[in-house]
Amino acid sequence: MMLLRTAINDMVPRQLRNLITTKLESFFAKFQSGNQVSLKIDRSWDRTSGKNRNELYHAAHEYLPSRINRTYKTLKVGKLEDCKNLVLAVDGNHEVVDEFEGSKFTWMLDEKTEKDSSKPKYTFILSFHEKQREKAMERYIPHVLRTYEAMKAEQKIVKIYSRSCDYWEQSELTHPATFDTLALDPELKTSIIDDLDRFLRRKELYKRVGKPWKRGYLLYGPPGTGKSSLVAAIANYLKFDVYDLELNSVFSNSDLMRAIRNTSNRSIIVIEDIDCNKEVQPRSPKSDKDGFGKGKGFTLSGLLNYMDGLWSSCGEERIMVFTTNHKERIDGALLRPGRMDMHINLSFLKGKGFRVLASNYLGLDGHHPLFQQIDDLLEKTEVTPAVVAEHLMRYEDPHHSLEAIVKFLTQMDAQNQLDLQFTTTTPST
Ligand SMILES: Nc1ncnc2c1ncn2[C@@H]1O[C@H](COP(=O)(O)OP(=O)(O)OP(=O)(O)O)[C@@H](O)[C@H]1O
Numbered sequence: 001m002m003l004l005r006t007a008i009n010d011m012v013p014r015q016l017r018n019l020i021t022t023k024l025e026s027f028f029a030k031f032q033s034g035n036q037v038s039l040k041i042d043r044s045w046d047r048t049s050g051k052n053r054n055e056l057y058h059a060a061h062e063y064l065p066s067r068i069n070r071t072y073k074t075l076k077v078g079k080l081e082d083c084k085n086l087v088l089a090v091d092g093n094h095e096v097v098d099e100f101e102g103s104k105f106t107w108m109l110d111e112k113t114e115k116d117s118s119k120p121k122y123t124f125i126l127s128f129h130e131k132q133r134e135k136a137m138e139r140y141i142p143h144v145l146r147t148y149e150a151m152k153a154e155q156k157i158v159k160i161y162s163r164s165c166d167y168w169e170q171s172e173l174t175h176p177a178t179f180d181t182l183a184l185d186p187e188l189k190t191s192i193i194d195d196l197d198r199f200l201r202r203k204e205l206y207k208r209v210g211k212p213w214k215r216g217y218l219l220y221g222p223p224g225t226g227k228s229s230l231v232a233a234i235a236n237y238l239k240f241d242v243y244d245l246e247l248n249s250v251f252s253n254s255d256l257m258r259a260i261r262n263t264s265n266r267s268i269i270v271i272e273d274i275d276c277n278k279e280v281q282p283r284s285p286k287s288d289k290d291g292f293g294k295g296k297g298f299t300l301s302g303l304l305n306y307m308d309g310l311w312s313s314c315g316e317e318r319i320m321v322f323t324t325n326h327k328e329r330i331d332g333a334l335l336r337p338g339r340m341d342m343h344i345n346l347s348f349l350k351g352k353g354f355r356v357l358a359s360n361y362l363g364l365d366g367h368h369p370l371f372q373q374i375d376d377l378l379e380k381t382e383v384t385p386a387v388v389a390e391h392l393m394r395y396e397d398p399h400h401s402l403e404a405i406v407k408f409l410t411q412m413d414a415q416n417q418l419d420l421q422f423t424t425t426t427p428s429t
Helices: 002-011 014-031 055-066 130-155 186-201 203-208 227-238 253-261 285-290 300-311 351-362 371-380 385-392 398-425
Strands: 036-042 044-046 051-053 075-078 087-090 095-100 103-113 120-129 159-164 167-172 214-220 241-244 267-271 318-324 342-345
Touching: 036 055, 036 130, 051 055, 055 120, 055 130, 095 130, 103 130, 120 130, 186 214, 186 227, 186 342, 214 227, 227 241, 227 267, 227 318, 253 300, 351 371, 351 385, 351 398, 371 398, 385 398
Parallel strands: 159 241, 214 318, 214 342, 241 267, 267 318
Antiparallel strands: 036 120, 044 051, 075 087, 095 103, 103 120, 159 167
8 A cells, every 4th residue: 555655646746636636525525415514605795685795705706716726727817997917716616625724615606597687696605524614714714804805905006096176086106116116214214114014003902092093104304305205105015095185175174074084994195295284375255164263274283183083083094194395394283193103304315225226227236336435425415316316317327327426426515515615704794
């Protein structure tokens, strides 16, 4: 027997052996179906009216194609509007056997057309040995649902919404920034990513301590240092949609309430250039009744106080991002934790950030003889990543590009020296 087993193992390929084992198991399973449990998973909970979407059905639909082996021949394939990748689905009347923690779970998509309807009704049948009932209900089904959530997040196309009249107008977020492409100090980058991860993990904590599950970030720094790019990188990292809230388009409490209520969970609400919006224009007479500033135009502070109150009734998992070029102009009360939990300073470009740009734009990942000179010049000059990125785009040859950067930074440095001499020699009036 041992010799025979070794010979079979050597001669029959593993996939064929697995297939034979699966077939034999399902053949014998028919004779002991008394021990089998079958769960019916309809597309909708209320089968006749088609109401109440059954998440487990949809989860199985997405999950099963990732579990089938190469011998499975009938798959449906498609490209959906909201998904980046091709979508696969199992076809009716074929079994898919999934192994989980050493037990087998068999899935079958059953298709039936009832007499009074022209449309087929689909149901997944999940079968397993009755000994596995507890494992199926407590671990396997939750595992299918969790995998589905992760797959959905992975495939999601991130959207950006801007307000047009009273509605959020949607388009695809095409900004390609990611944390890898951002020219930021590596420690700052890691601390932002850690903060985001911690925020996502802490749903239960927020609930326990009675706080709305939201986090506020203030991004500040000169124009062109990457504030908008960082918002895009956060959105692409978390797969959260972005709502660009222009304060000048908000005229009253009810207006703001509508705007916030119509944002979805797992989203980022961005209020840009808050210092410019500090005093917002007087409102139209129509909205005077419920405005923030009782007749004079509302202040940012009034608006944020009002927003704090809104969170208890509106959604979860929101990230608020405020951007400004002038942090010093913002009232200290607005910067308090709970509203702006993390203050992120996006500043002028330095050596470590430059390496990221050199890798992104020129494909230079290793060392280059001009790097040290550029690092020294960046220490002495105040230049934004946007300006350097613009210079890097001008040449195709990496060496030429770096030479041009050296020339540009040297000129900037010389100009700074001149300006300095001028200010120290000119008597003040
Ligand atoms: N830190 C950075 N890392 C990588 N690229 C950057 C960075 N900062 C700026 N850039 C480049 O400069 C362009 C403009 O940057 P961005 O719009 O993100 O700056 P900003 O700080 O939001 O500017 P503003 O305050 O004027 O809105 C980006 O598209 C990107 O190409």
